[in-house]
Amino acid sequence: MAAASTPSVASAPITQPSGAVPFDFSQPPSIEGFTPLAKRKEETFKEKLLRKTQENPFVPIGCLGTAGALTYGLRAFHQGKTRQSQLLMRGRIFAQGFTVFAIIFGVFATALKPKQ
Template identity: 50%
Template sequence: MGDKQPLPYDNVEFDWIQLSADIDNEPVETFYEKTKRKFSENPFVPIGAFGAVGALTYGLVSMTRNDQRASQIAMRARVGFQGFALAALIVGYMYGPPPPKRNVK
């Protein structure tokens, strides 16, 4: 009864401990740095996104003023900008630089 058998996991180094140490050693990218990097990688996606937001805003303002014609044109422009952003995203993915490879041990 006094003999204590070692548990099967006593002296085993878990993979997640090493993974946690590896993650802690990588430099952390701030929100501003990541945004700047993403915009430089594919500058047409933000143009399409900001255009869609602008058209949506203009369309909503036109709707509140009961200007149906301007509202309809703005909503069509929004769809066009969304299509432009989607096309830019796809083309950027196909022809852009490949993502950096991670060192996996």
């Protein structure tokens, strides 16, 4: 059986000429036939919240209604007012349904809106 041997090739380290940089990380790569889109300004949390609230104002209203009914319902439950607590929990369910409906309506309205 003959032993397979790989030819030994002296591999010299690949060096770049002094001063030449293979890739400049401060600039995007140049790709033929490709033009990148302009970079959008990053939104802060507050700007995004205001934009989303203006697009669909019923979602924050529903969220606030849900949180309010839950808070007052738990307070009434803690005070022993069972009738009021039950009514507020039912109101919370209604507010949650309103919020879900508002989200679904907003998604459909956004999908049907023509792109700019």
